[in-house]
Amino acid sequence: MTGVLTRLKGGLVVSCQPVPGGPMDRPEIVAAMAAAALAGGASGVRIEGMANLRATRAATSAPIIALIKHDLTGSPVRITPFAHDVRDLADAGADLVAVDATDRARPEALADLAAAVRAAGVLGMADCASEADGLRARDLGFAILGTTLSGYTEATATAGDGPDLNLVARFRQLGGFVMAEGRFHTPEAAAAAIRAGADAVTVGTALTRLEVMTGWFCDAVTDPRG
Ligand SMILES: CC(=O)N[C@H](C=O)[C@@H](O)[C@H](O)[C@H](O)COP(=O)(O)O
Incomplete structure (x- = not known):
């Protein structure tokens, strides 16, 4: 296993991705969130966008998993769809670059993104929705298989509100480094991911999207019987 x-x-x-366009969507705030997460014991952070990556890299030497989201026409793929993004993120100091590894219409082939990751001298994280995605990504050399996109593709839209522990367990069988990610909203869910075979767990919304967390509490207060 590499360093x-x-x-x-x-x-x-800790995925430090504020609500887009919200009051916390500023590079200095993202860097502060990352510093706070690391001070709290996180072993790494996940950062979206070049400005946020630059601000965070300047503030820490901890591992950064970086990505760039695009809203494309003609493709549902959002997470790092282009090889030039991979190069830019690597140049700005990412340790790992996360890419959408689902089997959907995409502007550039996954194999080309894998090659860009290798050429840039970083490690790749495959954001997957299914076991088949994980298999393909593993064979392309991605260092981390993540359950990130389970529940966010047409084929997995019925996955439910909770995290996909089954996919964590299936990735464990494939070998390699398994990242549990997506809807791990409580410490109990994170612990369950490790028990299911995850090597690490990424938590975003429940730690860094204040508007969403506030909404959970508001709903509970205004409708206390659920
Ligand atoms: C589906 C998608 O685009 N996921 C994104 C990936 O970077 C983020 O919006 C998530 O916040 C992240 O994966 C962490 O997950 P959660 O916020 O559920 O803890």
């Missing part, structure tokens, strides 16, 4: 994976193993990654 950065060893640093992430057995730990928590």
Whole structure:
């Protein structure tokens, strides 16, 4: 296992992705969120966008999993769809670059993104929705298989409100480094991911999207009987 994976193993990654356009969507706030997460014991952070990556890289030497989201016409793929994004993120100091590894219409082939990851000298994280995605990504050399996109593709839209622990367990069988990610909203759910075979767990919304968390509490207060 490479140094950065060893640093992430057995730990928590905090995804510092504010609500787009919200009051916290500023690079200095993202960097502060990352610093706070690391001070709280996180072993790494997940950061979206070049400005946020630059601000965070300047503030820490901890492992950063970076990505760039695009809203494309003609493709549902949002997470790092282009090889030039991979190069830009690597140049700005990402340790790992996350890419959408689902089997959907995309502007550039997954194999080309894998090659860009290799050429840039970083590690790749495959954001997957299914076991088949994980298999393909593993064979293309991605270092981390993540359950990130389970529940967010047409084929997996019925996955439910909770995290996909079954996919975590199936990725464990495939080998490699398994990242549990997506709807791990409580410490109990994160612990369940490790028990299911995850090497690390990424938590975003429940730690860094204040508007969403506030909404959960508001709903509970205004409708206390659920
Ligand atoms: C589906 C998608 O685009 N996921 C994104 C990936 O970077 C983020 O919006 C999520 O917040 C992240 O994966 C962490 O998950 P959660 O916020 O559920 O803890």
